[in-house]
Amino acid sequence: MLRFTKLFAGILFLLIVSAGCKKGEAVIVLEPLAVAEYQNVAYGSNLRHVLDMYLPAARDANTPVVLLLHGGSWYEGDKGSLTELAKHFRDKGYAAATMNYRLTNTAENNIHPAQVNDIGKAIEFISSKSAEWKISADKFALQGASAGAHLSLLYTYKFNANNKVKAVISMAGPTDLSADQSASPAQIQVLSWFLGTSIQADPALYADASPLTHVSVKAKPTLIFHGKLDIVVPYQQAELLKNKLDQYGIANKLVLYGDTGHELLNLSNKDQFLSDCENWLKLYLK
Numbered sequence: 001m002l003r004f005t006k007l008f009a010g011i012l013f014l015l016i017v018s019a020g021c022k023k024g025e026a027v028i029v030l031e032p033l034a035v036a037e038y039q040n041v042a043y044g045s046n047l048r049h050v051l052d053m054y055l056p057a058a059r060d061a062n063t064p065v066v067l068l069l070h071g072g073s074w075y076e077g078d079k080g081s082l083t084e085l086a087k088h089f090r091d092k093g094y095a096a097a098t099m100n101y102r103l104t105n106t107a108e109n110n111i112h113p114a115q116v117n118d119i120g121k122a123i124e125f126i127s128s129k130s131a132e133w134k135i136s137a138d139k140f141a142l143q144g145a146s147a148g149a150h151l152s153l154l155y156t157y158k159f160n161a162n163n164k165v166k167a168v169i170s171m172a173g174p175t176d177l178s179a180d181q182s183a184s185p186a187q188i189q190v191l192s193w194f195l196g197t198s199i200q201a202d203p204a205l206y207a208d209a210s211p212l213t214h215v216s217v218k219a220k221p222t223l224i225f226h227g228k229l230d231i232v233v234p235y236q237q238a239e240l241l242k243n244k245l246d247q248y249g250i251a252n253k254l255v256l257y258g259d260t261g262h263e264l265l266n267l268s269n270k271d272q273f274l275s276d277c278e279n280w281l282k283l284y285l286k
Contacts (some may be wrong), residue, residue: 071146149173155210
């Protein structure tokens with residue numbers, strides 16, 4: 001009996017829909033889009049030019065994109081470290097992508113601005129797939145950790161000429177590469193790999209590669225997370241960025257964790273971190 005009832009209801013629905021159509025018109029019933037994932041999609045010609053895309057259900061041409069950049073001091077790291085975060089954003093209704101970018105200290109000598117150029121290439125590739133993937137072509141947020149945060153900030157403030165990036169989120173990102181270079185020999189080394197020279201040889205280059213230098217009235221809303229126990233990137237760099245954003249009237253929020261270092265997330269702050277990210281995206285990624 002139940003089977004007959006369902007069959008009858010289905011026939012009745014089709015009769016009602018058909019009654020509203022002109023003779024000869026086809027009746028098309030569109031199913032809501034399902035969740036989809038694409039792994040190691042090439043966005044360029046280099047072996048590092050790959051990204052993973054996580055698409056939410058019921059997406060459309062207005063679905064914004066969160067592009068995530070891994071850390072690793074510009075010379076190591078992988079997009080897989082941000083998979084969990086990407087899937088979280090997907091489950092909240094965003095298209096989320098994790099990307100690899102060219103690394104420094106390799107035979108290719110991929111010094112700055114290779115990495116920010118890769119961000120631009122990834123954004124343009126995702127935009128080109130917007131019709132196929134049913135997502136927005138011009139509503140992006142960048143979010144990165146450590147070196148990835150630096151690249152996210154720098155791209156947003158200096159390279160976002162097409163205005164596709166609407167907001168940026170930094171997780172323990174360096175903001176001033178010209179800051180105290182006596183911190184440690186290791187930090188001095190990775191910066192010279194990234195920029196191809198020392199600060200003594202080219203101080204202007206270090207300043208130009210610093211997100212802090214490029215804050216202006218055109219900067220985008222910025223959410224900043226930092227651990228006060230961070231000995232790799234001192235939290236004062238986050239405070240410097242907040243102060244300069246304040247000077248230009250740019251929407252921003254600084255969240256300092258008093259009990260964490262460079263690995264700023266733990267079980268006690270993770271839920272609030274995710275909530276802060278979601279609220280920021282709701283406000284500014286539209």
